[in-house]
Amino acid sequence: MSPRAPAFVGVSDHAGRAIFVTVLRSGEAVDRREVPLVGEGLPAMPHHHEGQKLPIDEAVALVAKVRASARAHAKEALETLAGTVDVELEGVALRALPSLPPTVAERITDYRAMCVADWVMYREVIADAATQRGWRVTHFEPARALDDAAAKLGRALDPLFDDARARFGPPWRKEHRMAMAGAIVAST
Template sequence: MSEEHGRRAGVATTALGVRDHCGWAVLVAIGGGAGAPELLLRERATSLDDPSLPGQPYHAAAGLDLDAAAELIARVEEAARTAAQDALSAAVHELAEAGHDVAGVALDLGAVGSGRMALPRVLTEVPAKHHYLHGAEGELYHEALQKAARCEGLAVSRYDFKEVRDTAARALGADVTARVDGLRARAGSPWTRDHKDAALAALLVLAGGAER
């Protein structure tokens, strides 16, 4: 999707925020800006559609030989990319049908972002520590979403879900979190912390305040 397309007269701009977990993700689209945020879309997307594959492939591969482990992880990576592509493509299409152009997507950093954890470069070293396994699982789905977003032509930003409330308050005003919290009154349930964090990250994208 080109920048010129997003600037067409009469087309409202929105941004997507995603808070993902191993095997599923919360996805929201926000428009209207920080002063009057509007919830345009709310989805719970599946990150892995193939029931024959494990949602935590690094855990499942821990007892396999190296070739079998690499093959299993590659299959899950491909399935996760397909699921992420389907989810983002469907969201962008639905928003476009409603007259909204997606400016970009915000993905959370996860366990390995912002210097919190460095994963080993060698696959055989990942099972050595339990927290490496969890970090590797999360990063697999992060990467799938990031590649899917770029295939859709969306600018990708990364946000820290642990700090997004403070970041948004500094960038967009102290009352922005209350406005996002208040969207539940109009949108109804579910409106969890995941939804709120994703919404704040989307508003930062709209304001140009999310870290690329």
């Protein structure tokens, strides 16, 4: 049996869900999927929305509940991915984490923090799930990801994006391209 090709998973997260694009070192995308990161009945943005309407103790408890759900969903999503793709997954590439105050209460009450705290929470639980699998975790800067990926491969990305769009069909949006570029940056 020949060894499976090494690959990296680029992740683009938004509002309780994540796009995973699995990419070989050559830049070829071999899998694309969207996964939920929170259970039904739970809010996707507890720091930014629901937590703003609650007393702080209740808001902190709500964030803890959503984080626990996200942790379980991230673990399950990576386990499912690993069991269904015919490649050797080496790691995940996530958008960079902005700095935040140390406590959940501060993240809820600080305006700038509450605007990004939910996204950071999702990236952290995906990173934790990947680390538990023994995978490498890297972070990329979204503003530079496309240029960095093209530079790493030494060629334009549009043909790779076109191939991926043809292979997977719609939807194929900016967030898919961003996840793919992040995986390319991480895997080469």
